[in-house]
Amino acid sequence: MPQILNPRVVFSSIPEGPPDAETFTYLEDENIDIETVDLDGGILVEILALSLDPYMRNRMRPIEEPGDMPAFGMNDTVTGFGVGRILRSEGDGIEAGGHIYGFMPFKKFVVFPTTTAMSLEMSGLGLKVLSNPYGLPWHYFVGALGMSGQTAYYGLKDLASPISGQTLFVSAASGAVGHLVIQIAKLQKLKVIASCGSDEKVALALRLGADHAFNYRSSNISEELRRHGPIDIYFDNVGGPTLEAAIENANMHARFVICGMVSQYNSKLSDSYGVRNLWLLSRYRIRRVSYSWYTAKLYIFCTCRMEGMVMTDWAPKYEKEFFDTIPRYLASGAIKYVFHEYKGLESTSLAFANMLKGENTGKTVIILDEDVARPAQGQKEQ
Amino acid sequence: MPQILNPRVVFSSIPEGPPDAETFTYLEDENIDIETVDLDGGILVEILALSLDPYMRNRMRPIEEPGDMPAFGMNDTVTGFGVGRILRSEGDGIEAGGHIYGFMPFKKFVVFPTTTAMSLEMSGLGLKVLSNPYGLPWHYFVGALGMSGQTAYYGLKDLASPISGQTLFVSAASGAVGHLVIQIAKLQKLKVIASCGSDEKVALALRLGADHAFNYRSSNISEELRRHGPIDIYFDNVGGPTLEAAIENANMHARFVICGMVSQYNSKLSDSYGVRNLWLLSRYRIRRVSYSWYTAKLYIFCTCRMEGMVMTDWAPKYEKEFFDTIPRYLASGAIKYVFHEYKGLESTSLAFANMLKGENTGKTVIILDEDVARPAQGQKEQ
Known part of the structure; x- marks a missing residue:
C-alpha cells in the first residue's frame, strides 16, 4: 500500500489571554504506510x-x-486524551480490531512501540484496551466514560460524601463534567442547584434534572444560593466569584470538591480573582439562639472542607465500579451524555477557543472518523 | 458575710478596625454575698x-x-472561656472545692443554676469539672489544656495526617496554638517551618524546636517556603498572603488545616485579602520528565486538601487521649507552655488589643487570682 497522509496538529502560538485561531496549526506534512x-x-x-x-x-x-x-x-505535535482503533498489533495480548484509550498525539495514525512496558510506566495515564458491551459510540470513552465522566463520578463518590436530601451546587453545570454531575447527584437523591453561562444552558440543566438553575451572568450568585441553599456540597468547575459566593452560603460541614477553575485559566496570577472569605472555612455558626441563662447565646462550631479533585487519584478505587455502572446508565438513557462535536483535526484551534469562551455545551470532542460520531444514545447539541 | 464587689467587664464599643481601649469597660457596679x-x-x-x-x-x-x-x-457582660473554683455547690455530683472549665461571663463570681441540665444543653461547650493529677497551674486549662492546646493536638491528629519525615509549616508560630503545634509536630518527627512576626518570636520558635523559622515581616514568605519546602502540612493561623504562599509551595497531596485567619479579622469583606491561586488545589505536577517515547512527558496529577478546623468537632474523638497525654508532657517539660498573662479583669481591653496587634507571645490569658499565676512548669514570656 502506498504512503498516505498522516495529518497532525502542532502547537504554534502561545496565547496572551484566551487561545485563538493561531494557537494550534493543522499540518499535512507527514505520510505513513499503514501496512508496512x-x-x-x-x-x-x-x-x-x-x-x-x-x-x-x-x-x-x-x-x-x-x-x-x-x-x-x-511546533511539537499536541497531546491529549484520545480513543482509537488498533489496526495492527505486535503487542502482548493486544488484538488488532480492538479499541484503545489513553494519552495520544493529535494525528490520524500513531505507532505506540513496546506497548506492555509503556502501560506499566505510564501508570494511571496509560493506554487501556476498551470493552464496550453496550455498543456505545467509541468517542464516549473520551467523554462520559473518560476523564469527564470519571471526574463527576469519583468526585461525588468520596470527597463529596453525598447524603440523600442534602443540597449540591454545581457550576459550569452544562459543561463536560457539570452536566454529568447533575444527573449522578439526582441518582443520589440530592437537591441540585446549577449555575450556567446562558439561558439555553439553564434550560438544559433543568431538563437534566436540576432542581434550580440560574444564569450567573444575569443573576446575583450569592442571592440565588441564599434562597435555594445553604450548600452541603459544592462541585466547583469555575473558581473566582462563584467559589466565593459558595463559601458564603456553605452549610455546616460542607464539602467543596475543587475540580477546576476555568474562570481563572486565562489569567496571570496577578490578574486572578482573589477569594476573600476563606476564613469562613473555620467559621462559627449559630445553631440555636434561644438559650439565655446568662447573656451568652448557644452556638456550635462548624467547619468546611475544600479539596482538590483529579480523577486519576480515585481511579484505582472506583474505576471498576464506574465501568460496571455508567455504561449501563448511558445505554438505558438514565444518564444522558451531552457533547459538542467538531469534525476533523483542522478544527482544533476553533474548538478549544470556543470551549474556553463557554460557547460549547457539554463535552468538547474532535471527531476524526464519522463512524464514531453517530449520536446513537447520546444527545448532540450544536 | 457582707456583700462584696463582683467586678465585671462589659462590651462598650464596636471597633471600626482593631479593637482598642474603649472596646471593653471594667465595672464595679455589682455586689454579691457569696455565703447567702x-x-x-x-x-x-x-x-x-x-x-x-x-x-x-x-x-x-x-x-x-x-x-x-x-x-x-x-453593655452586656462579655463571655468567653474560663476556669474557676467551685465555692459552693447544690449540683448533682459536683463538690465544692473542685475546679471547673467552660464558657463563663467576665466577672469575679458567677452562679451557674441547674448545673446538670445546663451541661447537657451546652453539649461540647458545657462546663466540665477538671481533674489535675499533675498539679499544673489551673490557668493552663484555658490554654495548653484548653481550646489552644486541643486545637493544636486535634488539628495535627486527623486532618493533617502527619507522616514522619514530612514537612509542616505553621504560621503565627509563637502564638497560642502555633507554639504548641511546633512541639507536637516535632514529637511526630515532622520537619517544622515556622513563621512569626518578630525576630524575638523567631528565636522562641527555634528554641521550641522548629527546624527553620523566619520573620514574615522582613522575609519573602514564598521564597522561604520554596527553599525549605515543599510543604506537606500547613497549619494556618493567619490566612491572607501567607496562605497564598503556602498554596504556591504545597507538595502533592498536601493537607491544609485552616485553624484561623487572624490577618483578616479586622477587615471588612471588601478589604479582605483575596487568595488568588486556589486553582492550584487541583493542580497538575510533574513527577518525572524523562519519559519521551513521543513528545509527551510523564506527569501525575495531584490534589491538595484544605479543611476548616475547630476543636469541638474533634473533642468527642480525641479528648480522652489528649488528657491522657498532654498534661504528662507539660509536667515533664517535654512540651513547654508559653503564655502572656495580664492581671485582673481591668486589663481586658489592653490584653485583647495587644493580642490582635501581635504584641503578645503565646497564649493571652487574664489572671484573676494570683495563686493560679505561678508559672510552676510553664514558661512565662512578658
Missing part, C-alpha cells in the same frame, strides 16, 4: 476521537517556564 | 482565669448584623 510501518513490538492505532479539556490551557506557556504540567513544545 | 446568694440547685464559682482569643473579634459587631457567632450585646 515498523511497529517495534507495539501497535498501530487509527485515532477516532480526541478530547479537548480546559486543563490544556496550562500547557500553553513558554517551555522554560516552570509549571504544573509540561508545556507544549513549540 | 441563692444557688437554685446550681453552683457558685470564683473565676480564676479567663481566655482571650482572636475568634472574639467576630462578636464585636452590631447585634442586629447577621454573623457566625452571636454578637456581644452592648
Whole structure:
C-alpha cells in the first residue's frame, strides 16, 4: 500500500489571554504506510476521537517556564486524551480490531512501540484496551466514560460524601463534567442547584434534572444560593466569584470538591480573582439562639472542607465500579451524555477557543472518523 | 458575710478596625454575698482565669448584623472561656472545692443554676469539672489544656495526617496554638517551618524546636517556603498572603488545616485579602520528565486538601487521649507552655488589643487570682 497522509496538529502560538485561531496549526506534512510501518513490538492505532479539556490551557506557556504540567513544545505535535482503533498489533495480548484509550498525539495514525512496558510506566495515564458491551459510540470513552465522566463520578463518590436530601451546587453545570454531575447527584437523591453561562444552558440543566438553575451572568450568585441553599456540597468547575459566593452560603460541614477553575485559566496570577472569605472555612455558626441563662447565646462550631479533585487519584478505587455502572446508565438513557462535536483535526484551534469562551455545551470532542460520531444514545447539541 | 464587689467587664464599643481601649469597660457596679446568694440547685464559682482569643473579634459587631457567632450585646457582660473554683455547690455530683472549665461571663463570681441540665444543653461547650493529677497551674486549662492546646493536638491528629519525615509549616508560630503545634509536630518527627512576626518570636520558635523559622515581616514568605519546602502540612493561623504562599509551595497531596485567619479579622469583606491561586488545589505536577517515547512527558496529577478546623468537632474523638497525654508532657517539660498573662479583669481591653496587634507571645490569658499565676512548669514570656 502506498504512503498516505498522516495529518497532525502542532502547537504554534502561545496565547496572551484566551487561545485563538493561531494557537494550534493543522499540518499535512507527514505520510505513513499503514501496512508496512515498523511497529517495534507495539501497535498501530487509527485515532477516532480526541478530547479537548480546559486543563490544556496550562500547557500553553513558554517551555522554560516552570509549571504544573509540561508545556507544549513549540511546533511539537499536541497531546491529549484520545480513543482509537488498533489496526495492527505486535503487542502482548493486544488484538488488532480492538479499541484503545489513553494519552495520544493529535494525528490520524500513531505507532505506540513496546506497548506492555509503556502501560506499566505510564501508570494511571496509560493506554487501556476498551470493552464496550453496550455498543456505545467509541468517542464516549473520551467523554462520559473518560476523564469527564470519571471526574463527576469519583468526585461525588468520596470527597463529596453525598447524603440523600442534602443540597449540591454545581457550576459550569452544562459543561463536560457539570452536566454529568447533575444527573449522578439526582441518582443520589440530592437537591441540585446549577449555575450556567446562558439561558439555553439553564434550560438544559433543568431538563437534566436540576432542581434550580440560574444564569450567573444575569443573576446575583450569592442571592440565588441564599434562597435555594445553604450548600452541603459544592462541585466547583469555575473558581473566582462563584467559589466565593459558595463559601458564603456553605452549610455546616460542607464539602467543596475543587475540580477546576476555568474562570481563572486565562489569567496571570496577578490578574486572578482573589477569594476573600476563606476564613469562613473555620467559621462559627449559630445553631440555636434561644438559650439565655446568662447573656451568652448557644452556638456550635462548624467547619468546611475544600479539596482538590483529579480523577486519576480515585481511579484505582472506583474505576471498576464506574465501568460496571455508567455504561449501563448511558445505554438505558438514565444518564444522558451531552457533547459538542467538531469534525476533523483542522478544527482544533476553533474548538478549544470556543470551549474556553463557554460557547460549547457539554463535552468538547474532535471527531476524526464519522463512524464514531453517530449520536446513537447520546444527545448532540450544536 | 457582707456583700462584696463582683467586678465585671462589659462590651462598650464596636471597633471600626482593631479593637482598642474603649472596646471593653471594667465595672464595679455589682455586689454579691457569696455565703447567702441563692444557688437554685446550681453552683457558685470564683473565676480564676479567663481566655482571650482572636475568634472574639467576630462578636464585636452590631447585634442586629447577621454573623457566625452571636454578637456581644452592648453593655452586656462579655463571655468567653474560663476556669474557676467551685465555692459552693447544690449540683448533682459536683463538690465544692473542685475546679471547673467552660464558657463563663467576665466577672469575679458567677452562679451557674441547674448545673446538670445546663451541661447537657451546652453539649461540647458545657462546663466540665477538671481533674489535675499533675498539679499544673489551673490557668493552663484555658490554654495548653484548653481550646489552644486541643486545637493544636486535634488539628495535627486527623486532618493533617502527619507522616514522619514530612514537612509542616505553621504560621503565627509563637502564638497560642502555633507554639504548641511546633512541639507536637516535632514529637511526630515532622520537619517544622515556622513563621512569626518578630525576630524575638523567631528565636522562641527555634528554641521550641522548629527546624527553620523566619520573620514574615522582613522575609519573602514564598521564597522561604520554596527553599525549605515543599510543604506537606500547613497549619494556618493567619490566612491572607501567607496562605497564598503556602498554596504556591504545597507538595502533592498536601493537607491544609485552616485553624484561623487572624490577618483578616479586622477587615471588612471588601478589604479582605483575596487568595488568588486556589486553582492550584487541583493542580497538575510533574513527577518525572524523562519519559519521551513521543513528545509527551510523564506527569501525575495531584490534589491538595484544605479543611476548616475547630476543636469541638474533634473533642468527642480525641479528648480522652489528649488528657491522657498532654498534661504528662507539660509536667515533664517535654512540651513547654508559653503564655502572656495580664492581671485582673481591668486589663481586658489592653490584653485583647495587644493580642490582635501581635504584641503578645503565646497564649493571652487574664489572671484573676494570683495563686493560679505561678508559672510552676510553664514558661512565662512578658
